[in-house]
Amino acid sequence: MLGLIKKDLLMIKGTIKFIGIFAIVYSMVAVMEGDLNGVAFIPALVCIMMMTTFSYDEFNKTDAYVTTFPCGKKNVVKAKYIATIILFIASTLLSIILSSAIGIINGDFDFQYALEIALGTAIGVSIFQCLFYPAIYKFGIEKSRIGIFVIVFAIVGVGALIAKSGININFLKNIEIFLDNYGIIIIPIITIILWSISYWISARIYMKKEF
Template sequence: MLGFIKKDLLLVKNNYKTILISVIIFILFSFSNNTDISFILPFMMLVIIISTFSYDDYNKWTIYSATFPNGRKNYIKGKYIATIILIIGITLINFILSFLLFSIKHSIDLENIIITYLGCIIAILSIISILFPFLFKYGSEKGRIVMFILSFLVFTFIGIISKFNLKLPSNLLSFFKDFGIYFICSLVIIMLISSYFISKKIFLKKEL
């Protein structure tokens, strides 16, 4: 499995220019105005991670990896673990940059920054949980279409909520205030684990 994680990290390393440009955009934006674009690096990383599926399909690595001992299982494990490492890693870098930038601007709201970044990780891991089984089932090309449909549905949902000013029931709201972060984190972990097992089931049966 370690070999597969290394492979994905090496592929992502080759995208360092894209990541560097994203970091520069992030710094420039944060300095020049008050727009919060803290999501940019983790989301950029998500796009890069999804592109590793395309590389694997295009370079026939997916097929080759099935010839290794435990190849299919380790391919899936490697993808999930490399993704988690990369998302958490880039979010930490983003967090440190935010912290430094806001320190310079003398306006640190540490709690707010932590909540923003935690939210970012949770959002991306949720997307991954839903998206990965589709990528394993249909491959990278069709998987991209699923990603667009998912994004469309999420934004439509958010749009509907804001347009009709829908509110959560007060007892549910207080539940989220008291236990929300633990509840959501547990939910995301359950989603990720379920997603892994679904992907595994799909990929073990798949004709490559």
């Protein structure tokens, strides 16, 4: 299984360089502008990079090939999830370090704020990946990509409608207060639960899949 984790990481090593360049350029801009929100893009970009590994696998029919490895079908899925989680943790840590460093350089270091940005993005990216990995295993990356666009636009559309309709969204304030107090504990727990459920569904789909 370790070989398969390495496979996914090696596939995106070229784009990891791109993330590095992005982080350096953004840091310089953020130091000048004093805006930290851009670091949230790092986990989001890494998430997109991981999606491309599915495309490469599909294009080269790699799933059929790796099924011949002595590791079992379940471990093929497990490897994909572990590679994703490794990148997810690394990119979240990177965004915390970067926003802290930018804050220190600018003289307005606020660790709580840096943590909020990182964890907020983390939960968003997690929900996205946990939702779509089973879909990709079921329908393939091409069909799922269309689904991703439809759902993202639907969410944005619903959000815009709610904002325009004047519905009272004060309850969001309560959620925000709750997360301010307990987010550091709750968000990792929710993330672990989401990943576990997503993996369980994906593994069941993959075990039944034929190539």
